[in-house]
Amino acid sequence: DVVMTQSPLSLPVTLGQPASISCRSSQSLVFSDGNTYLTWFQQRPGQSPRRLIYEVSNRDSGVPDRFSGSGSGTDFTLKISRVEAEDVGIYYCMQGTHWPNTFGQGTKLEIK
Amino acid sequence: EVQLVESGGGLVQPGGSLRLSCAASGFTFSDHYMDWVRQAPGKGLELIGRITNKAYSYTTHYAASVKGRFTVSRDDSKSSLFLQMNSLKSEDTAVYYCADVGRGYWGQGTLVMVSS
Numbered sequence: 001d002v003v004m005t006q007s008p009l010s011l012p013v014t015l016g017q018p019a020s021i022s023c024r025s026s027q028s029l030v031f032s033d034g035n036t037y038l039t040w041f042q043q044r045p046g047q048s049p050r051r052l053i054y055e056v057s058n059r060d061s062g063v064p065d066r067f068s069g070s071g072s073g074t075d076f077t078l079k080i081s082r083v084e085a086e087d088v089g090i091y092y093c094m095q096g097t098h099w100p101n102t103f104g105q106g107t108k109l110e111i112k
Numbered sequence: 113e114v115q116l117v118e119s120g121g122g123l124v125q126p127g128g129s130l131r132l133s134c135a136a137s138g139f140t141f142s143d144h145y146m147d148w149v150r151q152a153p154g155k156g157l158e159l160i161g162r163i164t165n166k167a168y169s170y171t172t173h174y175a176a177s178v179k180g181r182f183t184v185s186r187d188d189s190k191s192s193l194f195l196q197m198n199s200l201k202s203e204d205t206a207v208y209y210c211a212d213v214g215r216g217y218w219g220q221g222t223l224v225m226v227s228s
Contacts, residue, residue, distance in 0.1 A: 001176075039213075041157075048209060049157065051216030060216060092157055096214060100175045103157040 002027050002095050006104035012112040019080040021107045023093035028073050030097070037096030040069055040078045043106075044089040052091075053078065085111060114138040114217050116210045121222030128200050128226070134193040134210030134219060141191035142166060147213045148184060148195045150206035151221070158206075159213060161195065178204075200226045 003026040013019045029036045040053040051060050053069035056076060066081040080087060088111060093104040120132040132148075145168075148161045161184040164171045172184050183196040193210055207221040 037214075039216075048218040048220055050218070054216065094157070094159075094213070099162075099173050101159045101213065103159070106156045 001100055002029075002098045002102050004093055004095055004102050004104040006091075006093060006107050009105060009107055011107055011109045013080075013083045013109060014112045015085065016082050019083050019087075019109060021078045021091055021093075021109075023071075023076045023078070023104050025074045025076075025095055027098065029076075029095050030073065036072065038069075038071065038076050039094045039096060040067075041092045041094065041103075042087075042089050043092065044086075047089075049092065080109075083109070083111070116212075116217055116219035118208065118210045118219045118222040121208065121224045123225045123227065124200055125228050126200060126202060126226055129196070129198045130200065130224060132195040132197070132208055132210075132222060132224070134195075136191040136193065136210075139217070141186075142188035144212050145214060146184075146186060146193045147211045148182075148193075149209045149211050149213065149218075150204075151209070152203070152206040155206075163193070197224070200224075202226050 005024045007022045029038050036056050038056045041049040042052050043049045052063050057069045068079050070077050090106040090108050092106050115137045117135045124130050145164050149159050151157050160175045160178045162173045163184045181199045185194045205226050207223050209221045210219040
């Protein structure tokens with residue numbers, strides 16, 4: 001299985017400051033169709049996961065533009081330009097290129 | 113509005129069986145691949161099963177952790193997804209989500225507890 005490794009696992013951030021989460025895969029996530037199926041999810045406390053970013057850098061409808069995704073191949077990043085209180089939760093990357101699709105361990109974002 | 117509503121969770125003894133259901137609405141269910149994802153208490157996410165659509169012959173795929181014990185099925189006429197879980201173990205205790213991970217649709221989850 002493709003191993004997804006996130007860092008850091010814990011991310012204390014001051015309100016209004018930027019935050020960055022790294023996600024690395026054990027294999028290239030470029031699919032045979034040329035697309036890269038790397039997705040970012042946010043899970044707020046007590047809620048189901050919510051998709052934020054798909055195919056590395058495409059923001060879902062309703063997701064604030066302070067969230068952005070980047071990367072290629074095996075190395076990906078989720079950035080929050082200015083953290084707000086509602087951003088508290090656990091962030092997961094997931095690869096959808098290889099079966100089984102696999103998730104990172106999760107990064108817990110908290111307000112410092 | 114897309115809705116996925118799971119049901120059927122509960123307490124079951126080790127070795128027992130349980131069948132989860134998921135009622136879908138707000139999208140053309142029959143066109144979509146559908147997934148089951150689980151989350152053990154305080155742990156991360158694990159995609160355990162997927163079923164393709166009719167165009168791809170309703171092919172199923174399973175994670176190694178559940179292969180041979182769990183079965184994913186669907187009824188497109190009722191926009192419903194199912195997960196038959198047999199030979200349950202304590203490590204199967206989790207919240208089970210019905211999802212279309214590829215399109216970002218998730219249900220609210222149903223809790224399965226395997227304990228004597």
